[in-house]
Amino acid sequence: xxxxxxxxxxxxxxxxxxxxxxxxxxxxxxxxxxxxxxxxxxxxxxxxxxxxxxxxxxxxxxxxxxxxxxxxxxxxxxxxxxxxxxxxxxxxxxxxxxxxxxxxxxxxxxxxxxxxxxxxxxxxxxxxxxxxxxxxxxxxxxxxxxxxxxxxxxxxxxxxxxxxxxxxxxxxxxxxxxxxxxxxxxxxxxxxxxxxxxxxxxxxxxxxxxxxxxxxxxxxxxxxxxxxxxxxxxxxxxxxxxxxxxxxxxxxxxxxxxxxxxxxxxxxxxxxxxxxxxxxxxx
Numbered sequence: 001x002x003x004x005x006x007x008x009x010x011x012x013x014x015x016x017x018x019x020x021x022x023x024x025x026x027x028x029x030x031x032x033x034x035x036x037x038x039x040x041x042x043x044x045x046x047x048x049x050x051x052x053x054x055x056x057x058x059x060x061x062x063x064x065x066x067x068x069x070x071x072x073x074x075x076x077x078x079x080x081x082x083x084x085x086x087x088x089x090x091x092x093x094x095x096x097x098x099x100x101x102x103x104x105x106x107x108x109x110x111x112x113x114x115x116x117x118x119x120x121x122x123x124x125x126x127x128x129x130x131x132x133x134x135x136x137x138x139x140x141x142x143x144x145x146x147x148x149x150x151x152x153x154x155x156x157x158x159x160x161x162x163x164x165x166x167x168x169x170x171x172x173x174x175x176x177x178x179x180x181x182x183x184x185x186x187x188x189x190x191x192x193x194x195x196x197x198x199x200x201x202x203x204x205x206x207x208x209x210x211x212x213x214x215x216x217x218x219x220x221x222x223x224x225x226x227x228x229x230x231x232x233x234x235x236x237x238x239x240x241x242x243x244x245x246x247x248x249x250x251x252x253x254x255x256x257x258x259x260x261x262x263x264x265x266x267x268x269x270x271x272x273x274x275x276x277x278x279x280x281x282x283x
Contacts, residue, residue: 017084018085020122030045031115032114048114050111050112052082054074057072057156059088070088092124095123097152098138099136109129110128110135111127112125146201184216185218196271198233206229210222231253249270253270
């Protein structure tokens with residue numbers, strides 16, 4: 001409705017970026033800040049928490065000192081659209097991911113708070129915005145961060161979309177984070193990757209080469225190629241000739257799936273067949 005739109009002078013409907021850092025400017029301490037790129041200026045944010053609806057997680061590669069740095073973008077819908085950007089290897093990102101992985105219902109608002117640690121460290125504390133109850137988690141330095149992100153993204157894709165957002169924010173959200181048209185592709189890749197014990201980092205690198213962040217952003221044929229490359233990588237040292245690997249995969253996986261067998265079942269049967277063949281040769 002037109003009455004819901006504030007007319008007159010306003011700022012462009014662009015996301016507001018918050019960056020995480022335990023720093024100080026002119027004697028003013030802060031834990032996150034805005035950055036004025038035009039004037040190369042850090043603008044401290046005094047509030048230490050942001051309340052809103054978690055909309056998505058996004059991995060973004062940014063160049064720093066000639067090297068690519070992977071950033072985690074936390075997309076939050078509130079009075080405006082916010083993007084909390086932090087290094088994927090930071091304590092803030094890891095404590096956020098561990099906490100948010102405990103949530104099943106993303107239709108309710110959260111409070112994301114920045115908490116200071118020793119020296120320059122910043123941690124994330126997550127709260128239920130309605131009850132003000134902290135969402136606690138156990139620390140796990142060896143967690144599979146890529147898998148956690150994938151699981152959260154899958155849950156977000158399946159959560160309720162009836163979040164009360166103003167029209168302008170909804171348009172910006174769709175522009176910044178396009179909705180996934182094939183969320184099942186994320187689960188498909190995860191299942192095969194886990195089955196093959198294929199490195200998560202290799203999947204991420206493959207996706208980056210395709211200039212996407214999630215399998216669900218790819219065409220079906222591209223996901224087919226990703227699955228095939230993972231399977232062939234697993235089998236590459238189990239055949240005498242590379243052509244035998246491809247023909248075996250085609251016969252036991254591609255043709256099985258075409259006949260109606262699930263892909264996971266077909267891959268499992270293929271792996272067993274290959275391992276049994278190897279065992280016979282050894283005996």
